[in-house]
Amino acid sequence: MGHDGQQIGIKPLPDALSLARELDLDLVEVAAQANPPVCRIMDYGKYKYEAAQKAKESRRKTANVVIKEMKYRPKIGVGDFDTKTRKVEHFLTEGHKVKVTLTFRGREVAHPELGRKILEQVEVAMKDVGRVEIFPRMDGRNMTMVLAPDKKAQAAAAKAKAIALAEAEVLADEDPVIQATNTTETTETTETTETTETTEATDTTETDSETNAT
Numbered sequence: 507m508g509h510d511g512q513q514i515g516i517k518p519l520p521d522a523l524s525l526a527r528e529l530d531l532d533l534v535e536v537a538a539q540a541n542p543p544v545c546r547i548m549d550y551g552k553y554k555y556e557a558a559q560k561a562k563e564s565r566r567k568t569a570n571v572v573i574k575e576m577k578y579r580p581k582i583g584v585g586d587f588d589t590k591t592r593k594v595e596h597f598l599t600e601g602h603k604v605k606v607t608l609t610f611r612g613r614e615v616a617h618p619e620l621g622r623k624i625l626e627q628v629e630v631a632m633k634d635v636g637r638v639e640i641f642p643r644m645d646g647r648n649m650t651m652v653l654a655p656d657k658k659a660q661a662a663a664a665k666a667k668a669i670a671l672a673e674a675e676v677l678a679d680e681d682p683v684i685q686a687t688n689t690t691e692t693t694e695t696t697e698t699t700e701t702t703e704t705t706e707a708t709d710t711t712e713t714d715s716e717t718n719a720t
Contacts, residue, residue, distance in 0.1 A: 514547075516542060522545060522547075525547065526547045529547060531547050531548055531549055532547070532548060532549065532550040532551075533545050533546075533547055534546050534547075534548055534550050534553070572602045572603075573602065573603045573604070573605055573652075574594075574597045574602050574603070574604045574605070575604070575605045575606075575607060576590050576593060576594050576597075576604060576605075576606055576607070577590075577607045577608070577609060578590060578606065578607070578608045578609075578624050578625075578628070579608070579609060579611075580608065580610060580614050580617070580620040580621050580624060581614075581620075582624065587624075587627070591628060591631050591632075594606065594628065594631075594632060594636075594653065595631070595632060595635055595636075598632060598635045598636040598653060598654075598655045598656075599635055599655070599660065601655050602655070603639065603652060603653065603654050603655070604636070604652070604653045605650060605651075605652050606625060606628055606650065606651045606652070606653065607648050607649075607650050608621040608624055608625060608648065608649045608650070609647060609648050610647045610648070610649070611647070615647055618644060618649060621642075621649040622642055622649065625642045625649065625651045628651070628653075629651070629653075632653055633659065634659055634660065634662075634663035635655065635656065635659060635660050635663070636653040636654060636655055636656050636659070637653065637654055637656040637659065638651060638652070638653060638654075639652045639653060639654040640652035
């Protein structure tokens with residue numbers, strides 16, 4: 507096979523080597539099991555470099571999925587729940603799966619509904635960043651649930667946030683207009699007050715004049 511991909515045909519090894527040297531290229535065996543073996547004329551150094559670059563790019567695109575774990579308790583406090591749930595959200599946004607483990611102690615194991623309620627709260631809190639991959643199930647004294655990142659939900663949440671910010675900016679731009687209108691109304695009220703005071707002063711002057719005339 508030639509360097510341009512065209513079939514050259516069956517050639518004796520010395521002739522094939524000679525042809526490769528004339529093109530200042532290499533003769534590389536690409537199918538040793540074939541009969542006769544298949545060789546290709548190519549720049550072997552360039553071929554190795556391109557293959558290494560493709561492998562590097564492939565490794566770069568391959569995401570290393572790590573399963574994180576977060577532990578809860580059936581009687582967990584609100585503050586502790588919020589802190590742990592924020593960490594779960596952080597893990598999911600980074601692309602990791604999260605195993606949520608709820609541990610029962612003593613007689614708590616007789617009330618699995620308490621644990622299921624906590625896991626449902628976690629699921630609802632994560633609706634914008636993740637989805638349930640493995641639903642809650644008992645494992646001895648533990649109840650576990652696995653969450654996986656949800657790219658579609660994350661994109662939708664980001665879009666909704668962007669729209670909300672844009673609407674907030676529009677409202678902020680409209681506020682100065684309202685303030686300007688209020689200022690105009692205040693000015694008009696002030697002018698009316700000044701006119702009233704002037705009228706009262708005139709009436710006082712007229713009264714003084716009448717007194718003098720008498």
